[in-house]
Amino acid sequence: MNYKKISCALFFAALTVNGFSQSKPAPKSKMDQYISSLMSKMTLEEKIGQLTQYTSDMALTGPSIRAGYKDDIQKGLVGSIFNAYTPAYTRQLQEMAVKNTRLHIPLIFGYDVIHGHKTIFPIPLGESSSWDLAAMEKSAHIAGAEASADGLHWTFAPMVDIARDPRWGRVAEGAGEDVWLGSLIAKARVKGFQGDKYDGTSVMACTKHFAGYGFVQGGRDYNIVDVSQRTLVETILPPFKATVDAGVGSFMTSFNELAGVPSTANKWLLTDLLKKQWGFKGFVVTDYTAINEMVNHGNVANDKEAAEAALNAGVDMDMQGAEFARYTKQSVAEGKVSVKTIDEAVRRVLEAKYKLGLFDDPYKYCNEDRARTEIMSQANLDAARDIARKSFVLLKNYQQVLPLKKSGSVAVIGPLGDDKRDMIGNWSGAGDWNKAVSLTEGIKNVAGNSVQVTYAKGANITDDANILRQLNNSGGDISVEDPEKLLKAAKDVASKADVIVLAVGESQGMTGEAASRSDISIPESQKRLMREIYTLGKPVVLVLFNGRPLTLEWEDAHFPAILETWFAGTEAGNAIADVLFGNYNPAGKLTITFPRSVGQIPVYYGMKNTGRPASPENKYSSKYLDIPNDPLYPFGYGLSYTTFTYRRPVLDKTTIKTTDKLNVSVTVTNNGNYDGEEVVQLYIRDMVGSVTRPLKQLRGFQKVFLRKGESKEIKFTLTNEDLKFYDVNMKYTSEPGDFKVFVGTNSRDTQEASFKLTI
Structure with a gap:
């Protein structure tokens, strides 16, 4: 062939990707001269060698190089x-x-x-x-x-x-x-x-x-x-x-x-x-x-x-x-x-x-x-803890279950509750999971002696023998215990606590490379645990560990508080506890949509309209019979311990030319009981184009800190570059016509204004 x-x-x-052109050759630099001289001395075999990469082997006994590779080097x-x-x-x-x-x-x-x-x-x-x-x-x-x-x-x-x-x-x-x-x-x-x-x-x-x-x-x-x-x-x-x-x-x-x-x-x-x-x-x-x-x-x-x-x-x-x-x-x-x-x-x-x-x-x-002074320094660990806190997304907080009080008793329940191995997640490279902080450890560190902390595993990550075999064959390190004994012990521990922190989700090996899942719900072994814990009638905070969106309709309907923590790294437990006990007010926002069901996939905020948009009155419209079209948690979504309100966005012009700038301002107020950060998001929609346009496109955001009771005017500037797209001839340009601007706390919950672009 x-x-x-x-x-x-x-x-x-x-x-064609417009606006780029092939650059002209630069004058001969010192680097060019050095490399040209070196290459003039190289044999063809030596040149081919420079294009060849081999792996080293890493084991518990340390790194080693294969004999054949050593000879080639x-x-x-x-x-x-x-x-x-x-x-x-x-x-x-x-x-x-x-x-x-x-x-x-x-x-x-x-x-x-x-x-x-x-x-x-x-x-x-x-x-x-x-x-x-x-x-x-x-x-x-x-x-x-x-x-x-x-x-x-x-x-x-x-x-x-x-x-x-x-x-x-x-x-x-x-x-x-x-x-x-x-x-x-x-x-x-x-x-x-x-x-x-x-x-x-x-x-x-x-x-x-x-x-x-x-x-x-x-x-x-x-x-x-x-x-x-x-x-x-x-x-x-x-x-x-x-x-x-x-x-x-x-x-x-x-x-x-x-x-x-x-x-x-x-x-x-x-x-x-x-x-x-x-x-x-x-x-x-x-x-x-x-x-x-x-x-x-x-x-x-x-x-x-x-x-x-x-x-x-x-x-x-x-x-x-x-x-x-x-x-x-x-x-x-x-x-x-x-x-x-x-x-x-x-x-x-x-x-x-x-x-x-x-x-x-x-x-x-x-x-x-x-290496001795740089690697895992206290400054690096502090940064890891801070960045982890910033990444968490509060998905639900009904009747302000969170933050928890630093008093009473807390039961940490779930296979990820006192787990170190999974805290550093997939593709953690040279990271040592033994040095990670588990959730139970973090809660004890942050809450101190004033909170009685107990733990029970409650369930295995999964009881599916096929999945367990695949995970452990790839270094999953997953231990399996008797499910009935685990569940009984967990219910006993949980029933004696004031609040239950339920730590569930995926193991690190269930996400990342070669870890596709047709079912992205929480594994059945953990679902059973969740159902049993729910029957106790206690306040429950669901803490999620995962590397992808999960389908969480049952969880969202039954638990008052849900905190998405992903796989947060070496300082995971400390960072999560900082948020649970209010030392840090969560401000993360989803950058990927959480579907209600895998049947909705693909589902993302920037989808286009259809000729028959969903309509409950019209049978022959684009919708499902069994679930709504919209996702469970949309792109940009995330709550706070405080409440932010938005006024309608104000535009300094209603008509602009391609050479103009459009200034957009919106007043945001923290009218809750906590100081906090908010990610103010701006989206646009081109109402009519030579090719169909998405319903919304992100074109600006600002992360702002507001004290309780404080208001602030947030300003954005849009230019013609923000309005461009690839037209019907694949030319990167803007087209005159009507546009909408949306500003809000996520891609779904926004307020809008309109403007027109003219030639």
């Missing part, structure tokens, strides 16, 4: 190692490369530093719920500082995939469903990881997964993706472009295909768009063995063709597949891959090493003294 003949012209030819046939950290171990590997090879080219060490290195922060979906860009940048900065102190140069983050199907486990790694907010968060995380320059205390970021991975069919990981060119350009690509604008150092391909071409072999995506049109200067690495997997996709006949397709498409580094190492020399001899293509890829990899300062000092990231 000749992959060069694969054509997606009908799909890709119409795609010392022959100059490896450019990067991942899953290798600690200053001593990375120094050992770096010495192999620098001292034993002909050209002394250093290795680059990468690792999955997704939401913290040793100090673990909330999962990215949780962090995004803080709507606090500075906090997210700070957590990425701390993660990068710890990682760089531990011998690492490179993190495989941020994941910027927009995702609207909570069955997909990897929603935990992203920023939710909104393109505009997701782009801002993507920039913040890149800036946090990389800083202003690579000074030895930051790491190179890697934007992933390019592109479309968040739209896998059925929410099933690694599945195919089939999207329109409009969805690709309007929804999928903008956060990726945002990271290019932020100066991200690397990109990672996605496992999926686009228009029948796997991303790892998609020349339009990797070369024409990313490198030429967007002007991306970094390098592209595959996801784990993605080149090998193209044979299963069916676009190539064998591994050799896969390697050729990837190189010619614009891949610069092969992660773990070893296909470049096996076949590229032969492919060059056969004329299937040009030396020019190899040289372009090698230059990008060497430039990254140069920018990281590895040619000046290959060991600058191997400082054991810095």
